[in-house]
């Protein structure tokens with residue numbers, strides 16, 4: 001019997017447990033594929049009951065129970081989705097013979113719905129995930145956040161704990177049990193740079209067994225040198241050959257590498273080009289010169305072929321001035337980048353306002369005229385129950401009072 005873990009579960013730990021049960025890389029991969037894609041472990045001519053080692057088959061119900069308990073839906077807010085008929089739970093004894101080459105989810109594009117999910121973790125802590133249009137999902141990487149952005153509810157109570165990589169993937173699994181997920185953005189509660197090992201592990205799994213395209217995995221950061229270093233390491237990495245799917249006698253176990261093979265797209269939370277103002281808005285973000293931040297992001301964008309997505313929460317009278325607009329135009333001229341303006345949504349207890357629709361349109365038009373792609377991103381899901389972290393804040397306060 002595998003003891004239930006009380007620390008955030010990492011995928012490396014899960015893989016080790018599987019190995020302790022006699023699993024080879026092909027067994028690990030098939031199990032992780034079935035879990036992360038919410039589909040059967042069976043393959044044509046290779047049912048799971050003949051494929052997995054006996055010790056693993058015997059432990060599978062306990063492992064599955066633990067995995068599905070990592071992230072449970074506490075509540076859902078927003079446009080109601082017709083709940084997807086839950087996939088039959090893969091079972092080594094099922095013998096269904098289903099082919100597991102692609103997600104069993106419904107096709108991307110059918111789910112144009114937006115909903116915020118309050119997700120309960122195995123220890124009772126809560127985070128938020130957001131179902132985005134066109135198969136997108138925004139996941140949390142920490143409980144709380146240490147950056148303390150003044151316009152965000154997630155950072156109000158500081159950082160409470162890190163999420164394990166398996167808990168991050170479990171949010172995708174939870175969403176995929178409702179509808180297709182073909183894009184994952186790491187922009188929910190938490191600063192991914194502060195939990196980089198777990199975030200990169202989750203990205204690695206989602207971009208391989210999870211069947212999500214690399215450019216559709218979007219790693220967001222306020223700008224942290226560790227992120228750039230790790231991403232640049234990944235660019236130099238050549239993935240080693242996949243182990244034999246047949247798990248033949250000659251198949252060798254791949255040495256686990258901490259260097260990622262999956263190259264995610266990059267998003268930078270900029271919010272101001274004025275260093276002093278940025279330091280006030282993002283009080284605990286690393287103090288990297290904005291020009292350096294943009295330059296490092298540019299190198300990565302050119303190397304991967306995915307534009308950098310700059311995030312800019314628009315606050316009326318704070319960061320929507322003509323001076324900011326001019327500096328954005330200078331900073332991003334000729335850059336492989338997209339500016340995403342996200343008008344602020346009113347939050348109880350915060351005095352900020354969003355600029356008028358006319359002002360927002362003027363800012364976008366001015367940048368677009370200068371050849372800088374600027375888009376309006378309504379903070380998807382934020383109309384529902386306010387800003388990121390507010391659902392959790394409300395749930396916690398209901399528990400306390």
Ligand code: SF4
Nearest residue numbers: 145148149152155190
């Ligand atoms: S906006 Fe992001 S980085 Fe800033 S406090 Fe909120 S969760 Fe943390």
